[in-house]
Amino acid sequence: MTIKVHGSPVSTASMRVFACLHEKGVPFELVPVNLAVGEHKSEAFLSLNPFGQVPALQDGDLTLFESRAITNYIAHAYADSGNPLFYKDPKKMAICSVWMEVEAHQFDPAASKLTWELCLKPLFGMTTDDDVVAEFEAKLGKVLDIYETRLSKSKYLGGDCFSLADLHHLPNMKYLMPTKAAQLFNSRPHVSGWAADIMARPAWLKASGQ
């Protein structure tokens, strides 16, 4: 039975899951959820994710929500397929796990705010708030300063190899690179090199419809 992903191609969290499935070469069926008409708050969807957020995944009789729990599940359940996305050594995995938390707690809050202001609000006919943009560009800049140091010592955030710690960043980066926020990445050489590398991965190009 094919994996089903209930989500939307514009949702960063959904894209996070698509990226993972493509890296692992695991086939799946996208069941579109129409965010514009509030389908994610419908009874049917709430039975998959009671928090009314995309994506949700069904693999046989397992239903999961929360994109980072889903990517972790896929990476481990399909460990032998496609590209490895985690480390087997417990200490290496722990370091990778640190940077997965950093993406979730330090990078994402600032990056997703910028994605909202610079990319999504205009799509919905709303006006960008330049003060908010300035505030969150400054916050993201501070986080990327730490990334710059980390990436001067390590090829990828989680260690020597590409992993979920890097992958989780891709959806927000896809939105931000065509905007003025790109200079936050491009002005930091190691961050810039890392970003270019991971965004050029064939699995990501497929997952993001490029």
Next chain:
Amino acid sequence: MVVKVFGPVAAACPQRVLACLLEMGVDFEVVHIDLESREHKRPDFLPRQPFGQVPTIEDGDFRLYESRAIIRYYATNLEDKAVVDQWLEVEAHNFNDLVYTMVLQLLVLPRMGDRTDFGLVQSCAIKLEKVLDVYEQRLSKSTYLAGDAFTLADLSHLPAMRYLTTEAGYMHLVSERKNVNSWWVNISARPAWKKVMHLMA
């Protein structure tokens, strides 16, 4: 060799780690970091945790930070890992930010001489009620968040739940929900958590 945990025993994120180490029977030593004097932002602390936050641990020459990464490293008995991960993510993204904001506004800012934004507290409380409604429904189907056994998903809630229901004064959000209330009474009575409370006293 004893694991060193850097951070104040009173802070929520170090407590998440201490609860886990106590549950797993891992010996540790707390190295107090004084947040009020901004010790965590000083140049001699930053090499341990470049974001200037607590906790961070040192286990021999192995160092880690981010409390949920630390607990995942030590709790190796992760059955049904996917469902545990799911509810850990829920705690991190749907629950924690709201409670953190409320506790920051009600308890931390006044201590620093700043004013509480009661409007913000109220709007967080309203959102938190909706989240706890989902928990209520979930806990009507299983004793613990990830199933029938206590896991990291429940443990991760302990520090913030305690702040919310005692010092922040929002016990009613829990006591008004039968299943959430039973769950809270149950998990907060665990010996390992009581030991964390003892360390805090």
